[in-house]
Every structure is written in structure tokens, then in C-alpha cells.
Amino acid sequence: MAVQRSRRRIPEATVARLPVYLRILGEQFDIGVGNMSSEELAELAGVNAAKVRKDLSYLGSYGTRGVGYDVEFLVYQIRRELGLTHDWPVVIVGAGNLGQALAGYNGFGDRGFPVGGIVDIDDAKVGSVVGGVRVRHLDEIKQVVQARNISIGVIATPGAAAQDAADSLVAAGVTSILNFTPTVINVPHGISVGKVDLAVELQILAYHEQRRINAAQGSGVQSLSGLSIPGESRRGASA
């Protein structure tokens, strides 16, 4: 059978979980596990088994009833669907504290997102090497992006510079942006944006702490249960 191309659209919530399954499957494969049931995968992913099955069903009918899923095959299918059959080099804008940390963080390159370039607007930083990559000036971003055919940009500037960074990235030809600043950026239609705001995550936890306190001293029933869930980061990507 031919490779079915675009296939049906996968719900955003599912897309956010596929990387989790992928990671677990990869680990299991490495330790010699050849086959897994939705139940086992769900256990390791911390989700419901029915959800696992429904998520995987968007990829196709790749399981075997009474048996489970072939780990290696499933890894391949998820990688293919997520577009992880090849590397996606990224360009980081901002070589400050955060930018340096991201560049030096191996978790990026290890998972298929090597740092293809770092740019900064500060001449004092240009020329220095972080994470094995030489920092270049923001003005050269277009060359950096085009030289390595980069389509993903990461914004690690101070919040005030985020919009400028986004504009530069878009002008350079990047079509997906991961924004680490707390600032909301505007981009043209057709550009995907993901956002990670460390403070927001903490503020959400603070809310739960506060509720615990309120419930503890309040009269009532404390039916609030704080069972953890794998919060996925409320992604905002396209639509």
C-alpha cells in the first residue's frame, strides 16, 4: 500500500502527547521490549489506555488485537507523522543567560534539533562561542537561516526584544517560532508559534498551593484533589 500522505488532521491535544509516547517507546525499545499494549504504554505515560489507543488510531491501524503494538514500527510511524525522520536545525535569537543555556543544553541536539546558529544584537557577544556555535550578529540572521535551511527559530531575548526577534525571524524565512519570553508576539498568518513561559508554569502551581491553603482553613469540604496530571503546555500553535 502506498504511503498515505497528509492523512487526516491530528488533534492538537494528540500531537502534544505523541512526543511523550515516542520517548517512552524509544526507551523501551532500547531495553529490548519489542511489543507493548496500550495499557502498558498508558501506565508509563501517565494517561488513560483508551486515550493512548485513540491517539494512536489517528496514525493508522498499527496495532494487533490480542497482542499490542510493535514498538519499533510504532516508533517509526510516530517519527514519520511528527516529521522527525530528519533533523530540524534551529536558530536561537539571544545569547544571554537563557540563550546560552539552551545552546548548551544537549537535550536539543540529542532529540533532533541541533543548534544551527545563534545570533545576538550585542556586539560584545558576537564572536563568542556557546554550545560549540559561534554567535553572529542579528543582522546576519538571514544568511544563518538560509545557509542551513533552518525553519525553526527560538526566541531567548529579553521580553522587550521579543517582537523584534520574531520580526527578524520571519523576515529571514523561519516558519515556526518557539518563544521563551513572557511577551506575546504577533506573527503573520501561516507562522506557527509555541510558547514556554517558566513564570506562568510556576504561577499555575502557586494557584494550586493557594487553593490548598484556602481549603485547609476554609470550613468546607476539601474535595479539591491535587492529583498531578502531565500538564502539557497549552500549546498554541496554528489552527
Place this chain on the structure above:
Amino acid sequence: MAVQRSRRRIPEATVARLPVYLRILGEQFDIGVGNMSSEELAELAGVNAAKVRKDLSYLGSYGTRGVGYDVEFLVYQIRRELGLTHDWPVVIVGAGNLGQALAGYNGFGDRGFPVGGIVDIDDAKVGSVVGGVRVRHLDEIKQVVQARNISIGVIATPGAAAQDAADSLVAAGVTSILNFTPTVINVPHGISVGKVDLAVELQILAYHEQRRINAAQGSGVQSLSGLSIPGESRRGASA
């Protein structure tokens, strides 16, 4: 009327957006804006105005019809609801690459989450100072947590150590955990967990890139539009 205590439960999706509104309102206040409509706030937050109004309505009826919301008052109300009227010191587990970056990242302390302690299991790192805080041994985590009455822990270890870190945090008395590793952790009922996985965010963007490619070469209609939205990080927190 007395301060209404626990108030009605606020939907998780709303809780994830309140910090965004809070930040915008704070910025506007700083530049002298005293009043804002839901429309203006929505514009800056990158969301729908009706959503802003519904979100804010969970706090109470603090707007004035025909006028809008008093910025300063709203800032106060959101802070109160989120439990941000006082600082929440955090303890970081793991003084490696990521842990050091987090400790040195001012965005934490600036927004009410000062680093109250850093611990690591590696004796070579214990004693060094990162972000102005001396690294202590993991074995001392309980003292660190209790000395500053810390209730939020951050896991910045390698993935393989994440579960141990979580267990240590819980044993030390922490009730909320922000997990930066890709590993899914298990915690007792009643503990809130948030998760930030940088690679997952990138993988989601890769999926959108891949779809763009598929759509471009595929026959069909490319109705897929990648309009960005301020993805708030799926936040992932408990319930």
C-alpha cells in the same frame, strides 16, 4: 461583605491564562494606563474578547459596563486569586546545565519565585554558588525546604534521576513540582505537577512544519492555516 474564601473553582484553562493577563495589565499600569476594556486586553493577550470577559468573570464582577476594567484593581484581584500576594520560594533539584541556568535566570525571582535553595547529588557541585545561592547536597533537602518553608520544587536533573528527585521533594514536604525533564514522574495524590519539556515543544513545531511540507507537495487544498496563537504552555497542572 467578608472576603469570600474559596470561591467557585476556576477552570484550569482560565488559570493558565490569568498569568498572561496579569503580566499585560502590570505593564500597562506601569506606562500609565488606568483602565482597559476586554477588547484591548484581548488584543494584547492574543485571545478573543469574550474569553477575556468570561475568564475575568470567574474572579468576580470587577468591570464597569460601558467603561472597562480598572487596571490596578484587576491586577490586585488576579494576584490575590493566584496566590501571588507573597513570594513563593522554590527549591531546585539538580545543579547541572539546566539547574544553573534556571538559578541564574532572573525571570524567576522577579516574578515572585526566588530561588530558596539548590541541591545536587554530586559532591563536586556541592558548595559552589550559582545564581547567588550555595548548592547543598540532596540529602539536606529537607532542611532546605523547611528552613524557608518552601512548597514548590523544580526538577532540573537528568531524566533518569527525575523520579528520585520527585520522591525526595515529596518526602521533604514539597506539594507542587515543576518537572523540566522529559520523564513522566509519579507522585502521591494531592501533589500538583507541572511539566515543561523543551523537546516536546519543538517536536510539536516540527509536526506543523511537516504538515506544511506535506500540504505543499500534496495535491490538495491546503486549508491548513498555521496562524499562531499565543500558545500558553499547556500547562500542565493538576486538578
Place this chain on the structure above:
DNA sequence: CTGGCTTTGTGAAAACGTGCACAAACGTTT
């Protein structure tokens, strides 16, 4: 104090995501 303009707060509808429950499908055993 009336009329007109603006903007909130919220019911109700629509869209989306989750979880149950079970038929269909598969391997194995007898």
C-alpha cells in the same frame, strides 16, 4: 432625565477532548 453609545456579564450553542464499554480481531490451546 431621556436617548444614545459603549462595554460588561452571562445564558446557550457549538466545538473539542476524554473515558467507558464492547464488538471485532487475533493468537493459542485443545
Place this chain on the structure above:
DNA sequence: AAACGTTTGTGCACGTTTTCACAAAGCCAG
């Protein structure tokens, strides 16, 4: 080749979130 135990794939009901749409409420002008 039939009976049995297991596990997938999915229809359906339920809960949550988003969006629409509009009455109620406020301000201002005359």
C-alpha cells in the same frame, strides 16, 4: 476447527472550553 482469553479500534455519552449574541448597566450630552 472451535473455544477461550486478550487487546485493539471506535461509537457514544459526558465533561470542559470556546464562541456567539444580547440584555443589563453604566457614562455622557443635551
